[in-house]
Amino acid sequence: MIELIHIKKGFGDKVVLHDVSAVMEAGKTNLIIGSSGSGKTVLMKCMVGLFEVDEGQIKYGDQNFTAMSDVERKPIRQEIGMLFQGSALFDSMTVEQNLMFPLDMFSNMRLREKKKRVNECLDRVNLKEAHKKFPSEISGGMKKRVGIARALVLNPKYLFCDEPNSGLDPQTSMVIDKLIHELTVEYEITTIINTHDMNSVMEIGDHIVYMYQGNKQWEGSSKDIVFSKDEKLNDFIFASEFLKDAKEMRQLEMSRGKQEGS
């Protein structure tokens, strides 16, 4: 479990996160949603330690991450895997070398064992054929899958995904979402995803945190989100014309249900 307690973060005069408190539930797919500029990415970067918070605490289990030095954070960081928005693959290395890198750096495995682990991870994300290819030679969706495989190679306890669907077509987005969800369940990882894709919210979100202008506006499950009465959350969820119609239909059905009930 990751606990965020009264997090504040600003850059110069601009305050990006105002007193955010939330819980990322263990072994579940936790989604941080919100429109662009709402502070999702900053919040995620604070959680993994890329940004230092101005106030508040971030706890991994009972360990206070914010109070730790860089050296003390190393063991926690080695339990974190992250998929970046642009995949962040090392472009001078092949796909296989990208996955091999964390193993070379942090494990005492023999070459044979490392290759076996790399094969397992690539196999798990259905990328067996891409071993010798460079990141520039593969598609956006494949890059994301390599990014996921690299994040998984050291058996992380926490998986962070920053907008895993950005730049992907709807079909590939669904494949990536499904893959992340399956891996979360299979390896019992605590997954945190930044997204503004409502498909992801409905398909894979176990626990959802909605950010609005640097504040946590709403927190709950994907079942609750559609029936939430929070106006700002509803504006975000039902932003498109198509979904607005769905919202009106839902309200209509709800009022009919009430009438029938009375």
Add this chain to the structure above:
Amino acid sequence: MLFAHIGKYLLMLKDMFSRPENWKMYWKQFMQQCVDIGVGSLGIVLIISVFIGGVSTVQTAYQLVSPLIPKSTISQVVRDTMILEFCPTITCIVLAGVVGSKIASELGNMRVSEQIDALEIMGINTKGYLILPKIVASLLTIPILVVISGFVGIWCGELAGVFTGILSSQQFMQGLVSEFKPFNVAFALIKAYTFAFIISSVSSYFGYNVEGGALEIGQASTKAVVVSCVFILLADFGLAALLLK
């Protein structure tokens, strides 16, 4: 603003030093940088040295018009200018362009594409893993390049003198060994080490701290080269004033 840059630069240098996560990986990275910086720049260093040596001989001969001055003086002048100034300074200014821009754009691209963040999240000291091997590799390879440049430059100076009929090979060798001060070589090496540090650390600083996109990477590269060149020239004057009294 200037003090903020200086502070950030010094902090970067301080943060490079921490216990490596894996010595073998750091060694691998260091060897890779030696190849990139040293072997990768050898071609351009050879080309510059060949022409600087040749031109030095021809131009020195052109200026020494008095029949009272022996021809061997030409090689003496060529030797000292090559060792004292041309090989360390000109070579390093060119290397600031070649190596400096490469380091800045490589690190800048890694920063913008979040590769540095990916390394940080893995728990790697990115300054130690990415910058320190570049600086150490530069400190090892650039002085070697300067020495190679000296040998090649002086040898090509001799060839240019012989082929243009300015002086014979024997006269050139005679001047080359007369009144030779070994300290000049030591001075050239001191300069080479200083310039190597300036090129690699300044370029790393500008590359590592890029914010933005492709445009900013280009700007960082340009800044890295310009600032490195200015510091090389300042250090050149400082070292000459300090050590050549």
